[in-house]
Amino acid sequence: MIAEIGRFLIALAFLACVAQTLLAWRGADQGGRSGAARAGTAAAEIAVIAAGLAFLLLVISFVRSDFSIAYVASNSHVDKPLLYKISGTWGGHEGSMLLWCWILVLFGLGLARIGPKDPALRARAVSFQGLLSSLFFAFLAFASNPFERLLPAPIQGADLNPILQDPLLAIHPPMLYVGYVGLSAAFAIAAAGLMQKSGGRELASALRPWALGAWVSLTAGIALGAWWAYYELGWGGWGFWDPVENASFMPWLLGAALVHSAIATEKRGAFPGWTVFLALIAYILSILGAFLVRSGVLTSVHAFALDPERGMWILGMLGVSAVAGFALFALRAGSLGEGDGFEPTSREAFIGANNLLLAVTAGVVLIGTLYPLFVDLMGWPMISVGPPYFDASATPLLVLAAALMPMAAFMPWANGGAKPGLKQMRAAFLLVPVAGVIIAFIAFGAPVLAVVAGGVGAWALCGAAMDVGVHWRAAKVRAARFAVAGRALAHAGVGFIALGAAADASRPADIHRSLATGESLTIAGRTLTLEGVRRADGPNFMADRATIRVDNRFTVNPERRFYPAAAQTTREVGLGSDWRGDLYVSVGEARLREDGVMVYELRAAFHPLVWMLGFGAFLVVMGGGLALTGRLISGVPARVRVRSDAAPADAAAPVEAAEARA
């Protein structure tokens, strides 16, 4: 019965979304306060409840190991621990799509309840969100039913892919989806604003908190995924420009551009069309990401549920969303108004440069990811576009963006402010630690790009510290303090990420070596001795656990696991961490050496300062969260007004005053 009820609930949610689209549209035509608008909100409520219940039923089916449901049978197993039975619900295509759909309608209801202030704009946004949800629920109802029956029911399930059986991976997809799908709310508000011909400033104000919330969640989701890849996949990397990683990186880059350009639009009316365009394309690239991950057009280590028919469906949804969004934009962008000009050393110029670099990076990542497909379509001999391409094209752009970032906070709006800005920054003083870091990197023999990125990281950290030092006292009211703290934390996070990435790129060569019990190897000045290997079986796997002593100080225990249900072998990495970095050891197959001794293949690596990557991402999330909190409790900041002919020396003063008023 559960499966049938689940299927019915999905159909109900689909119909509710269609009703939401039509009713809210009518409501918006009537000004947003009519019965139709309220009925649209009610439809959004029904969709949320129906989809939530359907999701709950799927979780229950997993907990009960109901293998008469095909999706459960292919993603679960009775021996699996309860946590992974539950997380198996979103471990495959259909279940994760159901989660995606549920989040879509949750954002629909969110827009209806706490969306844009203008009721007509709000109803229109709810309608557009309904359209986006209808597309995905149709996909769920007609082409990827998570409750499909499998008769006769198998006695045992096929198990969840063992590498996904990890606590982090249980929460990574929901975070990621809140990010991807949250961008749909920015899309819906942008499309609604174009439809309603609202001005660029109002629109930027309405969509910024949604974009910020989504982007913060996307940041957290990507960081968790990178952390998981680092310790679970066992190759010692935290990201390597894989197509699926690129698929989540593109919306992240555009989201980052959006949360900054929306500030300029909101406060000064700059870049009104561009902000709206970003809001549209960020969500479209989220759908493109879903297409790349789920259709099987690209080979990737993370690809799952590959199915060309599903690919066509997602391509169709992508097409509808893109045509609707861009047609509206082409027709109505004129109504957004135009921004004022600005000086090359103004705040607008720095935000514009940030947007230029982030958007070009996203474009480069897009082209690099899709180019092999293009080559294939042309019938040319296949090529690979891998990390060396992106490191040569995209990474320098990101390093440049991070180098400009610290100065932006010291530039006045609209007017040129290089001199007062640099004076406030006491730039010469900052160059001392930066030079220290650069010299340290050179002394360790780091590659050129890593030396530059390390210096930029130190520069960003100093800039963030200076930002707080200079602007905290000037920020008299709570909203301004939230804004300063959020900005400084997030920018310091970028500095830590740059430093951590630079240090990791300069790490010593990894060592692959076969060791017998009692033998040692040395990496980065640490001596690793294999003390022994013994069996350490878990609830649903068999394992060999190695004990490796490091410098007689501590031991690490990498494992090699075999999951019989999935017939798959995985490696659990042994990590020894301190502030200097991670010692990273994985153990491979045992074999008989020529002299008749049993040896184990070890891979040892040292990742210097790798914690800075995680800490940096944490700071970015905290900073974004603070900015969002300040916004939620204090409302829309005031428009910044500047005297267009202000003397440069005074140019900063009106900004502070305006921020204090906000």
Place this chain on the structure above:
Amino acid sequence: MIVKALILAMALQAAPGGLAPEEEARAQALMREVRCMVCAGESVMDSNAPMAQDMRRFIREQVGEGLSDADLRQAMVERFGHEVLMRPTFDSRTAPLWIAPLVLLLLGGALFFTAMRKPRTRP
């Protein structure tokens, strides 16, 4: 990016296969640029597949015999096709890929300057 690896710690000991530390670093840099042909987009450095192990051994052997990076890449391409290189070569078919970043930067820069040069309205 060619990762010139830091080899302070390794200088004290011989690398596997008897490569000198500089040669091992060069071999590992190459391994990061060569794709494992049976895997999903992993380099032979990262993969544990038997084929990747064979390719690692091959690269170490060739580096040990003094083959230059360019010659080794050429040998790989002859054997496996252009797909084996993670960094596409520059030729007529990959020119758009390499030129695209510059074109995007120019287009975006033009937009940026247009926005900057707009007249200022009086507050």
